Amino acid sequence: xxxxxxxxxxxxVQEGDNSIINCAYSNSASDYFIWYKQxxxxxxxxxxxxxxxxxxxxxxxxxxxxxxxVKHLSLQIAATQPGDSAVYFCAENRDSGNxxxxxxxxxxxxxxA
Amino acid sequence: xAVVSQHPxxxxxxxxxxxxxxxxxLDFQATTMFWYRQFPKKSLMLMxxxxxxxxATYEQGVEKDKFLINHASLTLxxxxxxxxxxxxxxxxxxxxxxxxxxxxYTFGSGTRLTVV
Numbered sequence: 319x320x321x322x323x324x325x326x327x328x329x330x331v332q333e334g335d336n337s338i339i340n341c342a343y344s345n346s347a348s349d350y351f352i353w354y355k356q357x358x359x360x361x362x363x364x365x366x367x368x369x370x371x372x373x374x375x376x377x378x379x380x381x382x383x384x385x386x387x388v389k390h391l392s393l394q395i396a397a398t399q400p401g402d403s404a405v406y407f408c409a410e411n412r413d414s415g416n417x418x419x420x421x422x423x424x425x426x427x428x429x430x431a
Numbered sequence: 432x433a434v435v436s437q438h439p440x441x442x443x444x445x446x447x448x449x450x451x452x453x454x455x456x457l458d459f460q461a462t463t464m465f466w467y468r469q470f471p472k473k474s475l476m477l478m479x480x481x482x483x484x485x486x487a488t489y490e491q492g493v494e495k496d497k498f499l500i501n502h503a504s505l506t507l508x509x510x511x512x513x514x515x516x517x518x519x520x521x522x523x524x525x526x527x528x529x530x531x532x533x534x535x536y537t538f539g540s541g542t543r544l545t546v547v
Contacts, residue, residue, distance in 0.1 A: 326472050326473075350535070352535070352536070359522075359541070359543065360541060361437070361524050361538040361539055361540045361541045362475070362524070362538050363538075364536075407474060411535075416462075416528055418465040418477050418480060418526075419465070419526070419536055420477070421467075421474045421476075422474065
């Protein structure tokens with residue numbers, strides 16, 4: 319569960335560099351994972367998802383890697399742009415569909431122009 | 432497709448008053464709605480799950496008499512914060528399973544509640 323009192327970790331990257339955001343999940347039974355981007359004052363925006371029968375999935379400029387052995391998820395953003403600055407959350411779910419997502423702590427990405 | 436419209440986007444209310452937040456599914460039927468609360472610089476925490484036509488299920492530590500949830504139709508779920516206090520000030524977000532590949536969950540745009 320969420321640890322009360324901790325602030326979001328921050329990742330600062332230069333524009334054009336690649337970003338890697340990491341997430342550790344807790345439930346070994348989780349079989350569906352999603353990365354969300356959240357800008358200030360807005361709801362989460364879907365980026366990419368992956369199911370537990372895969373270890374890698376690519377989208378446009380983004381790649382998600384899943385390591386079930388160590389329960390680790392990462393989001394790679396290629397050629398990071400200023401518009402990528404936001405808070406990124408991983409979310410996990412078991413029996414995707416009518417059960418709620420459980421969100422990770424989040425990472426703030428700051429892109430330096 | 433699979434849009435959830437959440438209103439209001441922000442609200443300021445006095446202590447002791449009640450505030451209602453609405454989430455409507457615009458182009459699909461939402462039999463289930465998840466309600467989250469997010470404090471500044473923190474993650475989304477699940478408050479409750481509402482199901483159309485039945486009582487909501489609340490997470491541990493969430494007062495059901497304070498956070499009233501109604502899901503009377505397949506397109507509308509509401510969260511009412513009763514007798515609001517400053518510590519209830521937060522960002523409230525609803526989410527529904529949209530049942531669409533690659534977009535399994537759709538989120539409302541959130542409601543910023545400030546209790547003064």
